[in-house]
Amino acid sequence: MPFAAAGLGQQFLDSFTFMGNNTSHLLHDTLATIALSGAALGVALAVTLPFAVWLGHLHRGSGMAIRIANLGRALPELGLIAIFLAILGIGFLNVMVALVIVGIPPILANTFTAVDGVDPDVVDAARGMGMSELWIVFKIELPLALPLMFAGIRTSALFVIGASPLAAIAGGGGLGEIIVNQASYGFDGVLAAAIWVAALALLVQALLALLQRAITPEGLKAQARARGEKVVVGISDAERAMEATPSHA
Amino acid sequence: MQTEDDTAQSSSPRQHARAAELEFKNVSKRYPGADKPALRDLSFKVPAGEICVLVGPSGCGKTTAMRMVNRMIDITEGDILLDGKSVRGRKPAELRREIGYVIQQIGLFPHLSIGDNIATVPRLLGWDRKRISARVDELLELISLPAETRDRYPAEVSGGQRQRVGVARALAADPPLMLMDEPFGAIDPITREHLQNEFLRLQEALRKTVVFVTHDIDEAIKMGDRIAIMREGGVLVQYDTPDRILADPADEFVARFVGLDRGLKRLALSKLSDLSLDDADSVRDGTPAHGQANPDRVVFVDGQSRPVGRLGRDREPEPIGPVGNPDTSLRDALSLIMSDDNRPLVVVDADGAVAGLARLDVIAGALASHNGRDAPAEARS
Amino acid sequence: MGLLIAASGPVIPNFGGASDKCAVNNGFFCWNWFTQHWGSTFGPAVVQHIILTAIAVGIGFAIAFALALLAYRFDWMETPIAGISSFLYTIPSLALFQILVPFTGLTRLTVEIALVSYTLLLLFRNIVTGLREVPEEVRDAARGMGLTQRQILLRIDLPLAVPAIFAGLRVATVTTISLATVAAFVVDEGLGAPIFDAISRGNFKTEFVAAAALAILLAWVADLLLVALQRMVAPWAAKRRSSVVPRSVVRAIRGRRRPISAVRET
Numbered sequence: 001m002p003f004a005a006a007g008l009g010q011q012f013l014d015s016f017t018f019m020g021n022n023t024s025h026l027l028h029d030t031l032a033t034i035a036l037s038g039a040a041l042g043v044a045l046a047v048t049l050p051f052a053v054w055l056g057h058l059h060r061g062s063g064m065a066i067r068i069a070n071l072g073r074a075l076p077e078l079g080l081i082a083i084f085l086a087i088l089g090i091g092f093l094n095v096m097v098a099l100v101i102v103g104i105p106p107i108l109a110n111t112f113t114a115v116d117g118v119d120p121d122v123v124d125a126a127r128g129m130g131m132s133e134l135w136i137v138f139k140i141e142l143p144l145a146l147p148l149m150f151a152g153i154r155t156s157a158l159f160v161i162g163a164s165p166l167a168a169i170a171g172g173g174g175l176g177e178i179i180v181n182q183a184s185y186g187f188d189g190v191l192a193a194a195i196w197v198a199a200l201a202l203l204v205q206a207l208l209a210l211l212q213r214a215i216t217p218e219g220l221k222a223q224a225r226a227r228g229e230k231v232v233v234g235i236s237d238a239e240r241a242m243e244a245t246p247s248h249a
Numbered sequence: 250m251q252t253e254d255d256t257a258q259s260s261s262p263r264q265h266a267r268a269a270e271l272e273f274k275n276v277s278k279r280y281p282g283a284d285k286p287a288l289r290d291l292s293f294k295v296p297a298g299e300i301c302v303l304v305g306p307s308g309c310g311k312t313t314a315m316r317m318v319n320r321m322i323d324i325t326e327g328d329i330l331l332d333g334k335s336v337r338g339r340k341p342a343e344l345r346r347e348i349g350y351v352i353q354q355i356g357l358f359p360h361l362s363i364g365d366n367i368a369t370v371p372r373l374l375g376w377d378r379k380r381i382s383a384r385v386d387e388l389l390e391l392i393s394l395p396a397e398t399r400d401r402y403p404a405e406v407s408g409g410q411r412q413r414v415g416v417a418r419a420l421a422a423d424p425p426l427m428l429m430d431e432p433f434g435a436i437d438p439i440t441r442e443h444l445q446n447e448f449l450r451l452q453e454a455l456r457k458t459v460v461f462v463t464h465d466i467d468e469a470i471k472m473g474d475r476i477a478i479m480r481e482g483g484v485l486v487q488y489d490t491p492d493r494i495l496a497d498p499a500d501e502f503v504a505r506f507v508g509l510d511r512g513l514k515r516l517a518l519s520k521l522s523d524l525s526l527d528d529a530d531s532v533r534d535g536t537p538a539h540g541q542a543n544p545d546r547v548v549f550v551d552g553q554s555r556p557v558g559r560l561g562r563d564r565e566p567e568p569i570g571p572v573g574n575p576d577t578s579l580r581d582a583l584s585l586i587m588s589d590d591n592r593p594l595v596v597v598d599a600d601g602a603v604a605g606l607a608r609l610d611v612i613a614g615a616l617a618s619h620n621g622r623d624a625p626a627e628a629r630s
Numbered sequence: 631m632g633l634l635i636a637a638s639g640p641v642i643p644n645f646g647g648a649s650d651k652c653a654v655n656n657g658f659f660c661w662n663w664f665t666q667h668w669g670s671t672f673g674p675a676v677v678q679h680i681i682l683t684a685i686a687v688g689i690g691f692a693i694a695f696a697l698a699l700l701a702y703r704f705d706w707m708e709t710p711i712a713g714i715s716s717f718l719y720t721i722p723s724l725a726l727f728q729i730l731v732p733f734t735g736l737t738r739l740t741v742e743i744a745l746v747s748y749t750l751l752l753l754f755r756n757i758v759t760g761l762r763e764v765p766e767e768v769r770d771a772a773r774g775m776g777l778t779q780r781q782i783l784l785r786i787d788l789p790l791a792v793p794a795i796f797a798g799l800r801v802a803t804v805t806t807i808s809l810a811t812v813a814a815f816v817v818d819e820g821l822g823a824p825i826f827d828a829i830s831r832g833n834f835k836t837e838f839v840a841a842a843a844l845a846i847l848l849a850w851v852a853d854l855l856l857v858a859l860q861r862m863v864a865p866w867a868a869k870r871r872s873s874v875v876p877r878s879v880v881r882a883i884r885g886r887r888r889p890i891s892a893v894r895e896t
């Protein structure tokens with residue numbers, strides 16, 4: 001076993017040597033991971049957003065939205081991939097379906113909660129002034145729901161990127177391919193890829209946090225300041241929105 | 250009179266404000282699943298340019314009645330006519346753009362600047378940029394907010410200012426009808442009074458038809474040209490001017506609702522300018538007064554006839570106390586008189602010169618003469 | 631370990647012995663094969679999975695609780711603690727397991743360190759928010775009745791934070807059960823092990839499905855048990871419909887209904 005053979009520092013040194021020698025390979029796999037995760041996130045958004053916004057706008061199906069979200073979060077990523085290995089076999093489709101399913105719950109729960117929770121008096125005023133329902137959704141509810149919705153998207157990205165290396169066991173490619181293939185790459189390769197995956201996940205989260213700050217409407221920031229609350233909600237708040245009610249009990 | 254000048258000034262924004270006549274015709278409302286109707290056979294007419302206040306205890310259906318006008322709530326039976334035309338056939342969104350809408354919680358859009366909030370309906374109506382911008386400036390001036398406020402966000406102004414912005418936003422497209430649901434309900438008493446006066450001043454100039462919901466009878470008396478008093482179960486009990494409702498409550502319920510002090514409340518509706526004043530014996534330059542028959546009538550004045558002192562009951566000169574002016578309500582005048590040993594109140598005119606004296610029995614007589622005029626068929630004790 | 635062959639490995643299919651026709655044909659789910667291997671494979675894997683999870687959530691809760699009390703006492707500590715636990719939470723599980731290997735080897739310790747670090751954010755946030763959401767006027771009333779700082783924490787803040795704490799426990803437990811499958815990359819334990827076994831058999835479907843289904847079932851049962859436990863610990867909070875509603879509303883509801891009676895009870 002590698003850790004027995006070399007000292008602690010040596011193992012990390014080796015992994016950095018691996019990075020130096022295989023930079024283009026790692027970059028290539030990183031791009032593949034980004035493409036895979038991005039595509040899965042995109043599909044999850046396209047499938048979930050309209051549905052969740054619509055439910056939230058109508059204030060309907062809160063039980064269902066939260067139940068789907070909770071059901072989703074009880075699904076182990078590895079187990080999902082395994083089940084789809086049984087159903088769809090090895091390949092891109094399997095991985096894609098599994099990652100999309102992983103990505104949906106936070107988007108669903110947060111988008112629903114955010115739109116459903118928009119101040120009803122604000123919506124009443126909008127309607128009373130003669131805004132059409134579509135206008136209310138796009139000009140009032142979505143801007144006001146944006147921070148919490150975006151927190152859900154961040155969480156979803158976190159889940160998807162977190163699961164993407166696992167997808168390698170089903171032929172998903174990317175950096176996970178190296179991590180699960182110690183026989184070919186050695187432990188220095190595994191460690192190098194692991195460090196890159198971790199860095200990628202952290203980088204993406206940092207960028208999304210900046211983006212979230214940028215797209216949060218100024219008026220909401222002013223409101224939060226006036227109330228002494230924080231403006232930008234983080235991944236942990238998104239997790240709170242997903243917390244289970246004892247609905248299935 | 251000076252008030253005419255005032256009016257001409259503040260009405261500058263729009264001289265020919267449109268106003269619509271509003272009529273409820275046998276309107277009933279039953280919410281799905283409710284066993285009793287929320288409104289029963291409601292009929293009344295609000296003449297163009299008047300403020301009609303819907304007042305009554307909580308749950309009596311005021312909000313329901315108001316929200317049926319702009320079709321935020323569907324009418325179950327009957328009809329509501331705006332300038333003779335039914336609202337039932339109108340597209341709700343279009344109808345609502347023609348009706349100003351103010352709610353207690355205001356509902357300003359927190360992500361839009363004050364200016365953009367005010368511009369909401371003009372944008373929906375497709376006005377061009379220049380016109381919208383000019384209108385926003387005009388409205389900010391109308392509600393006496395500094396022009397810089399237009400770029401602030403709702404969270405960055407005070408509660409009273411937010412409420413004014415809510416009114417301005419409703420006025421933006423110059424609607425012929427305004428619906429206001431407890432617009433000043435959630436505000437401290439001092440700011441509320443300020444906003445009430447400000448709105449009355451605006452209304453003086455704009456002359457909109459207004460449906461104003463409150464559960465506070467004092468606010469109703471102050472704001473309303475007409476008051477519709479409703480009771481539990483959505484029944485209209487009395488629809489009349491404030492003075493007549495106070496002078497002649499339709500039944501026990503109304504009498505209790507307006508309160509035992511309704512006589513005093515009525516006094517609040519009249520001003521000293523409605524009263525015939527006694528002449529005062531003005532004494533200039535502190536010349537000692539001798540041989541006056543009634544010391545209560547003696548007022549020492551300066552060169553401009555402004556009161557500086559009075560003669561006490563002990564015939565010793567004393568400095569002048571509080572004085573009334575033509576706008577002082579009879580209720581306040583009464584209070585001042587009673588806290589001054591029932592001596593007549595010195596009343597000054599707009600220039601501060603002594604105009605006369607208001608006597609306790611004259612004020613009491615005014616109340617009686619109102620009764621005589623307004624309730625000829627008086628049948629109660 | 632580390633023997634994982636990706637999909638393409640030239641494995642000769644060996645679907646659990648020739649005796650079972652369904653298994654030989656690699657059917658979607660072969661009940662017979664499953665029951666035959668319950669004792670040898672799945673039963674132990676479930677037990678190991680429960681142990682991995684229980685240890686992780688237990689230790690995670692202890693650490694998060696201590697940190698939450700610290701952050702509750704010293705406001706400034708909340709941001710750095712939340713930042714560090716978010717950082718840990720963000721690292722993909724497979725990567726974190728591998729990065730820990732040089733430190734602690736292919737051991738259960740590695741697995742537990744990783745699993746514990748994933749529970750921290752969820753538990754810490756919920757406990758702190760639960761404590762913070764106790765309305766100030768309730769605390770004020772308690773202070774006015776002569777309760778000391780410590781009594782307020784024990785009798786007011788903590789009891790009222792119970793629903794939030796349980797919500798955090800539930801999310802953390804379900805998450806840990808899900809992540810514990812990944813532990814099989816490091817140690818041959820838990821419900822991830824049969825999944826790797828299935829791969830080494832040449833993608834044996836029954837084993838995939840059984841392992842995944844058991845993991846999902848486990849998560850679901852654990853969640854139900856925690857709900858039941860919460861009802862026992864804090865029966866008054868059972869009807870709370872918190873999470874669908876935004877926090878401000880939750881605060882308003884709790885501010886009006888709960889705390890006042892809770893103060894009277896104490």
Ligand SMILES: Nc1ncnc2c1ncn2[C@@H]1O[C@H](COP(=O)(O)OP(=O)(O)OP(=O)(O)O)[C@@H](O)[C@H]1O
Pocket residue numbers: 280281283287306307308309310311312313314464
């Ligand atoms: N959406 C609804 N569905 C069913 N019943 C309703 C609905 N809205 C109001 N009601 C009922 O109709 C009656 C009238 O309500 P409404 O809100 O019009 O009263 P209100 O006079 O405005 O009271 P408040 O002074 O409290 O605002 C009440 O009994 C209320 O419970």
Ligand SMILES: [Mg+2]
Pocket residue numbers: 311312313430
């Ligand atoms: Mg109302």
